[in-house]
Amino acid sequence: xxxxxxxxxxxxxxxxxxxxxxxxxxxxxxxxxxxxxxxxxxxxxxxxxxxxxxxxxxxxxxxxxxxxxxxxxxxxxxxxxxxxxxxxxxxxxxxxxxxxxxxxxxxxxxxxxxxxxxxxxxxxxxxxxxxxxxxxxxxxxxxxxxxxxxxxxxxxxxxxxxxxxxxxxxxxxxxxxxxxxxxxxxxxxxxxxxxxxxxxxxxxxxxxxxxxxxxxxxxxxxxxxxxxxxxxxxxxxxxxxxxxxxxxxxxxxxxxxx
Amino acid sequence: xxxxxxxxxxxxxxxxxxxxxxxxxxxxxxxxxxxxxxxxxxxxxxxxxxxxxxxxxxxxxxxxxxxxxxxxxxxxxxxxxxxxxxxxxxxxxxxxxxxxxxxxxxxxxxxxxxxxxxxxxxxxxxxxxxxxxxxxxxxxxxxxxxxxxxxxxxxxxxxxxxxxxxxxxxxxxxxxxxxxxxxxxxxxxxxxxxxxxxxxxxxxxxxxxxxxxxxxxxxxxxxxxxxxxxxxxxxxxxxxxxxxxxxxxxxxxxxxxxxxxxxxxxxxxxxxxxxxxxxxxxxxxxxxxxxxxxxxxxxxxxxxxxxxxxxxxxxxxxxxxxxxxxxxxxxxxxxxxxxxxxxxxxxxxxxxxxxxxxxxxxxxxxxxxxxxxxxxxxxxxxxxxxxxxxxxxxxxxxxxxxxxxxxxxxxxxxxxxxxxxxxxxxxxxxxxxxxxxxxxxxxxxxxxxxxxxxxxxxxxxxxxxxxxxxxxxxxxxxxxxxxxxxxxxxxxxxxxxxxxxxxxxxxxxxxxxxxxxxxxxxxxxxxxxxxxxxxxxxxxxxxxxxxxxxxxxxxxxxxxxxxxxxxxxxxxxxxxxxxxxxxxxxxxxxxxxxxxxxxxxxxxxxxxxxxxxxxxxxxxxxxxxxxxxxxxxxxxxxxxxxxxxxxxxxxxxxxxxxxxxxxxxxxxxxxxxxxxxxxxxxxxxxxxxxxxxxxxxxxxxxxxxxxxxxxxxxxxxxxxxxxxxxxxxxxxxxxxxxx
Numbered sequence: 002x003x004x005x006x007x008x009x010x011x012x013x014x015x016x017x018x019x020x021x022x023x024x025x026x027x028x029x030x031x032x033x034x035x036x037x038x039x040x041x042x043x044x045x046x047x048x049x050x051x052x053x054x055x056x057x058x059x060x061x062x063x064x065x066x067x068x069x070x071x072x073x074x075x076x077x078x079x080x081x082x083x084x085x086x087x088x089x090x091x092x093x094x095x096x097x098x099x100x101x102x103x104x105x106x107x108x109x110x111x112x113x114x115x116x117x118x119x120x121x122x123x124x125x126x127x128x129x130x131x132x133x134x135x136x137x138x139x140x141x142x143x144x145x146x147x148x149x150x151x152x153x154x155x156x157x158x159x160x161x162x163x164x165x166x167x168x169x170x171x172x173x174x175x176x177x178x179x180x181x182x183x184x185x186x187x188x189x190x191x192x193x194x195x196x197x198x199x200x201x202x203x204x205x206x207x208x209x210x211x212x213x214x215x216x217x218x219x220x221x222x223x224x225x226x227x228x229x230x231x232x233x234x235x236x237x238x239x240x241x242x243x244x245x246x247x248x249x250x251x252x253x254x255x256x257x258x259x
Numbered sequence: 260x261x262x263x264x265x266x267x268x269x270x271x272x273x274x275x276x277x278x279x280x281x282x283x284x285x286x287x288x289x290x291x292x293x294x295x296x297x298x299x300x301x302x303x304x305x306x307x308x309x310x311x312x313x314x315x316x317x318x319x320x321x322x323x324x325x326x327x328x329x330x331x332x333x334x335x336x337x338x339x340x341x342x343x344x345x346x347x348x349x350x351x352x353x354x355x356x357x358x359x360x361x362x363x364x365x366x367x368x369x370x371x372x373x374x375x376x377x378x379x380x381x382x383x384x385x386x387x388x389x390x391x392x393x394x395x396x397x398x399x400x401x402x403x404x405x406x407x408x409x410x411x412x413x414x415x416x417x418x419x420x421x422x423x424x425x426x427x428x429x430x431x432x433x434x435x436x437x438x439x440x441x442x443x444x445x446x447x448x449x450x451x452x453x454x455x456x457x458x459x460x461x462x463x464x465x466x467x468x469x470x471x472x473x474x475x476x477x478x479x480x481x482x483x484x485x486x487x488x489x490x491x492x493x494x495x496x497x498x499x500x501x502x503x504x505x506x507x508x509x510x511x512x513x514x515x516x517x518x519x520x521x522x523x524x525x526x527x528x529x530x531x532x533x534x535x536x537x538x539x540x541x542x543x544x545x546x547x548x549x550x551x552x553x554x555x556x557x558x559x560x561x562x563x564x565x566x567x568x569x570x571x572x573x574x575x576x577x578x579x580x581x582x583x584x585x586x587x588x589x590x591x592x593x594x595x596x597x598x599x600x601x602x603x604x605x606x607x608x609x610x611x612x613x614x615x616x617x618x619x620x621x622x623x624x625x626x627x628x629x630x631x632x633x634x635x636x637x638x639x640x641x642x643x644x645x646x647x648x649x650x651x652x653x654x655x656x657x658x659x660x661x662x663x664x665x666x667x668x669x670x671x672x673x674x675x676x677x678x679x680x681x682x683x684x685x686x687x688x689x690x691x692x693x694x695x696x697x698x699x700x701x702x703x704x705x706x707x708x709x710x711x712x713x714x715x716x717x718x719x720x721x722x723x724x725x726x727x728x729x730x731x732x733x734x735x736x737x738x739x740x741x742x743x744x745x746x747x748x749x750x751x752x753x754x755x756x757x758x759x760x761x762x763x764x765x766x767x768x769x770x771x772x773x774x775x776x777x778x779x780x781x782x783x784x785x786x787x788x789x790x791x792x793x794x795x796x797x798x799x800x801x802x803x804x805x806x807x808x809x810x811x812x813x814x815x816x817x818x819x820x821x822x823x824x825x826x827x828x829x830x831x832x833x834x835x836x837x838x839x840x841x842x843x844x845x846x847x848x849x850x851x852x853x854x855x856x857x858x859x860x861x862x863x864x865x866x867x868x869x870x871x872x873x874x875x876x877x878x879x880x881x882x883x884x885x886x887x888x889x890x891x892x893x894x895x896x897x898x899x900x901x902x903x904x905x906x907x908x909x910x911x912x913x914x915x916x917x918x919x920x921x922x923x924x925x926x927x928x929x930x931x932x933x934x935x936x937x938x939x940x941x942x943x944x945x946x947x948x949x950x951x952x953x954x955x956x957x958x959x960x961x962x963x964x965x966x967x968x969x970x971x972x973x974x975x976x977x978x979x980x981x982x983x984x985x986x987x988x989x990x991x992x993x994x995x996x997x998x
Contacts (some may be wrong), residue, residue: 027863031468101469102476103862182946182953215949242945243724254948255471 003072006046007097008088010128010160011039011210015046015080015088017065019073020140022097026105028075041099041215042127042223050092056080081118085128086157090225096234098216098223100252106237113224113233115139121170121193125256126161127223133164133207135192140233145227146202152191158227165220169193182215216253260413261524263588264531265671268406270538274399274698282363282397283387288385291373293515293692294720298475299369302712305485306365309452309882310358310493312878317444320889321350321437328987334379337773337990339426341416342433345408346987348831349437349931352400353500357445357493360393360705364492368473368484368712376722377731380553382729383565390706391548391699395448395698397496398541398698405534408434422794425519426725428512429769429986432762432931435985436503439976442497446976447836447888449494452881453486454904458964459847466957468855468862473715476861478854478868479847482877483637485717490968491741495502495704498748498972502755507533509758509936510687515952516765517680518591519670519798525591529684531775532590533691535602539584540973542576544698547573559621562736566703567769573696574604581695592671592681599665599685603692603754606661607700607747610654614746618648618931618937619739625649628936632955633945639933640958646967647929652919654746656922658753676803683802690754695825705742706735738938742931745972749927753920753973759982760912763807766986767905770993771797781809781993817903817998818910825914825981829922830886833970839884843877851878892977896985904996910983916978923974933959 002019009016009029018025019066022045029041040116048058065077122136124143136143140163149155158241164183168176173193176185178231189206196204236242242250263482290296325343332338337505375382412427460479464470470477473484514529521529548576551569578601585593601610617624624646631642666785669685670678693701714734717727772794774781781797782788787808789797800808811818850873899907937956984991 003748024863031862102471180944180946182950184951217947217949240724247721247724251471251474252469255465255469 002067004062006048006079007125008044008046008084008093009071010042011085013081013128015084015257016079017077017079018075019065019067021073022095022107023105025075026097026194027103030037030099030101030103031041040101041095041097043099044093045087045095045097046093046113050089052087052089055087060198061133066253080210081119083129085160089159090227090230090232094224095231096223100216100249101213102252103170104249106246106249106253107236108222110232110234120198121166121173123164123166123189124161125164125210126159128160129156129158131210132205133210134203135189135196136203137196138202140224141231143203144224144231145228148226148228149192150228158225160225162214162223163220164214164218173197181257182218260411261527261531261588264406264409264951266538266772267402267534267623268410271402271542272758273824274395274402274470274541277548278359278392278395278399280390281548283427285363285367285370285385285392289370289373289857291376291721295369295372298716298719299365301870302368302479302484302488305367305481306361306488306872306901308874309489309878310361312882313444314354316882317350317354317441320440321966322349325828326939331991332767335877336777337665337770337994339430339433339769339990341412341430342987345431345434348378348404348408349504349775351437351442352404353441353445353497355498356393356397356400357441357497358677359396360492360496361488363389363392363845364488364705364709364712367389367709369716371709371713371833372716372720372722372730374728375717375733376726379555379557379729380731382713382733383551386703386733387551387566387569387706387905388476388548388706388707391497391702392545393492394698394701394704395541397500397701398503398537398544401500401507402534402537402541403538403829404434405431405504405507406913409531409534416541419589420744422798424523425515425707425765425798426532426769428515428530428772429506429762429765432512432766433983433987434499436980436987438497438501438504439980439983442494442501443889443892443976443980444720444885445497446494447969447973448881448885449486449489450965451836451839451843451884452877453483454969455843455847455962456486456877458483458840458961459873459877461845461957462849463609463667463822463855464495467852470476472592473718477718477994478851478861478870479556479873480715480719481870482847482873484712485874486877487711491708492705494972495744495748496701498975499694499751501976501983503537503697503749504757505755505979505983506687506690506694506751507537509762510684510757511689512762512765513680513687513758516762517684521591528588528590532585532588532596533688534974535584536577536586536691536695537900538580539580540573540695541698543573543580544696544702546576547699548702551562552824557732560756561733563739564731566736566740567622568569570696570699570703570949574786578604578693579889581692583943592669595668595671595685596688598668599688600692600695602661602664602668603689604695606689606754607656607693607750610750611743611747613650613653613657614928614931615743616626616738617646617928618742618935620935625788625932625935625939628932628959629939629945629956632952632959635951636955636958639955640935640962643929643933643936643959643963646932647925651924651981653753654750654983655926657919658750661689662686663756676801679802682895686754686761689757690751690758693754700744700747703740704725707741707744710734710737714807738935742928742935743990745927745931745967747971748925749920749923749975752923752979753916756912756916756920756982759979759986760909760916763909763912763982763986763989764802764980766981766989767993768797768800773990774994784810785904787831811909815906817906821899821903821907822914824895824899825911825916826918828891828911828915829977832891833889833926834975835891837965838886840969843880843884846876846880847873874904888977890975890979896981897988900985900988900992901995904992904998906941907996910994912985915981919974919978926966926971926974930963930965930971933963934967936960
């Protein structure tokens with residue numbers, strides 16, 4: 002059995018496991034006996050691209066072994082807290098999005114392509130912190146801004162996704178927000194209006210994630226950024242989701258959150 | 260025997276032949292992939308398991324009641340000797356119709372999904388014509404039962420000629436009770452089954468486990484699919500079978516009473532007119548089925564139009580051809596009777612349209628409920644209840660106008676004691692008009708669960724998006740027809756109830772005649788007496804005289820307290836059935852949780868859940884939980900009749916009918932509106948799936964589930980069963996009562 006390294010974002014942790022990404026996603030989302038459930042987002046980590054001094058992996062192969070009954074070792078936590086900053090972007094070989102009933106969608110890295118210009122963006126940060134913010138910056142600009150170590154507020158590396166804003170992106174005051182699924186739309190509208198009226202790049206909408214992210218609201222994909230650049234893990238097109246990843250897409254649309 | 264009568268058995272055989280033809284054409288279609296066939300097999304096996312259990316229980320009840328009627332007829336001589344057998348055939352034919360409908364529906368779902376892989380029209384055809392099997396079987400068997408009994412009784416029932424028609428029609432009316440008992444179990448038991456499975460599947464599968472709808476990993480998903488068929492095919496079929504035979508027989512009995520003094524030939528024409536109209540409607544329903552077709556890429560409006568072509572086409576044809584038929588038959592007051600028929604048809608359409616308006620997501624009431632979900636579940640519940648209550652107004656006004664006009668058309672616009680029976684016959688014929696095209700109307704109802712199951716099958720089998728789009732469109736159409744179908748069933752139950760109520764007095768006369776024939780005098784509550792053997796004098800009493808002699812006046816405490824009791828029964832029945840769903844769903848929740856806990860590999864899809872166990876739990880719970888409502892419905896007329904006699908029974912029936920009709924309509928429309936408000940949000944409105952608005956709407960939908968599929972439709976049965984039972988035991992009520 003192969004030992005895999007996974008970087009979990011919710012919560013932030015580096016985990017060794019003998020399970021494949023699909024098996025690990027199912028296990029991570031619902032546990033062993035369907036006693037719990039919860040959305041999960043994690044990366045496959047290429048061990049060969051990790052800096053030698055980043056983590057102590059010497060014991061991993063010795064400890065991550067099958068159980069006496071032959072079952073694979075499901076999870077061995079190697080590190081928690083400030084994990085992402087130690088893993089280079091290039092080492093993140095695939096992103097796995099897990100619905101709360103355990104369906105896994107695997108997407109690979111790609112060059113970041115600038116999205117269409119809009120006056121406002123809504124970002125959900127996942128790691129190392131998890132506020133939801135509105136910003137006038139596009140994903141590349143936001144990455145540059147939030148990872149700029151010359152600024153007092155910054156992080157060394159970040160994982161975030163842009164969420165759809167609909168008509169609010171261009172018209173926060175009167176744009177139709179009827180069909181947006183976010184709680185407290187009035188507050189979101191206020192934040193966008195405030196953002197437009199001040200010389201400010203970002204404004205916090207929610208201090209931290211209070212519920213699961215509806216994957217169907219993700220606009221473009223997930224981004225991993227640091228001062229050296231940005232990598233995007235783009236979601237498949239709607240047609241591809243309908244045809245090739247239907248089981249995952251159905252679950253992603255059916256989530257009730259917790 | 261008038262020659263026109265033979266149209267009844269001929270139409271019956273032709274309707275059954277058409278049903279068989281549609282069934283065999285459907286069976287020639289492929290079930291699709293191995294997965295599709297496997298899923299369909301699970302549903303089919305579950306449906307058979309449910310039916311076996313239900314028929315076992317119904318069999319015991321039918322046998323016990325038949326034995327009781329035998330004792331009343333042959334030992335105490337307070338019952339017509341044919342009643343036990345008429346009762347039994349009514350139950351058996353209704354059960355047979357339900358069985359055939361269920362078998363067809365469970366064979367048709369995978370075939371519909373597979374047909375949708377080719378085109379939307381093919382999917383619609385397979386689903387609709389399979390639904391037509393149920394519709395045509397119900398009317399075919401109903402007409403066959405009526406034809407056989409009418410032929411047997413007119414040929415072999417040895418009775419004085421002047422009394423023959425009246426006695427035969429009132430005797431035949433009693434076989435409606437067999438159908439009523441069957442429908443009680445099918446509709447109420449089925450309603451408890453389907454909602455226990457549905458709520459159980461949703462609460463654990465969707466909300467706790469986050470599994471999507473119709474996912475094979477959910478242990479209750481097959482029970483949920485079985486439930487769709489149990490409630491909306493077998494249950495609806497048995498419900499409308501009872502209404503169908505009930506209105507034809509009640510109208511026949513009212514015709515016999517109305518034209519009692521016009522000579523046997525005229526009287527016979529009035530008696531067979533409702534049967535012949537039913538026969539014509541059955542034939543035109545077959546024709547209407549062929550009108551239903553659609554084009555690729557059809558919108559919901561196009562699909563609704565396709566079904567409308569079939570239903571409305573049959574309606575227009577019957578409106579035209581029934582006039583010609585009545586003219587050819589030489590029925591008295593031809594124009595009045597024809598107008599009453601047309602009024603009945605229009606009333607049915609108005610009720611269906613009102614139900615659609617108040618429950619469809621295309622209209623304001625449902626959109627308002629969806630919008631209320633933005634402020635949480637409490638406002639969703641309030642909006643749904645408010646909208647449901649308002650929705651009662653239109654059908655009630657439609658029924659009020661319809662019955663008033665039908666009465667005046669029947670009586671020739673004369674309101675007097677002498678023409679009252681003619682007016683009541685007009686009301687009966689309006690009910691016949693409403694149900695005349697039941698063959699195709701019921702086809703649209705039975706189509707719903709077939710399309711729903713086809714959608715589930717397509718999802719579970721992972722068919723390509725264009726196919727799922729087609730099955731979704733067919734399913735969505737089924738949601739609309741389900742709501743209008745329920746409205747139609749409730750509206751027809753109201754008219755059936757009224758026709759049965761009017762014919763109750765005729766049964767009371769038969770009960771009194773048994774007393775007079777035994778050589779005793781009969782003394783009415785007001786002191787008026789009839790001497791032994793005075794049958795002609797009894798038959799000549801008009802309706803108002805009977806009311807006066809029995810002191811059926813509003814200020815009579817016997818009437819008032821019984822009316823209160825009837826109104827209370829409608830609420831008690833709703834409460835009991837609703838709690839029954841809650842308890843049965845709780846058992847389902849426990850079982851689904853257990854399976855997730857104890858059976859490894861369900862969530863990864865490596866192991867199939869134990870679907871059969873969930874079906875079994877729902878089946879047993881349904882049969883156990885429906886005992887209380889069944890006892891309530893069966894015991895109330897007996898107890899009230901034994902205490903207060905005829906005035907009490909009339910008060911009970913009126914109280915239950917007036918309250919039950921409104922309450923039933925309210926519950927069905929509230930539930931339908933909550934359901935469609937949720938679906939409206941799931942289309943992406945107000946945040947779509949997973950949003951706070953969606954969570955609130957799901958709560959509304961869950962509350963509405965027992966409203967629309969258990970308690971609401973169950974009230975139809977309560978009203979009709981109590982009326983039927985009162986008719987059957989009229990002889991006992993006349994002979995024995997405390998005050």
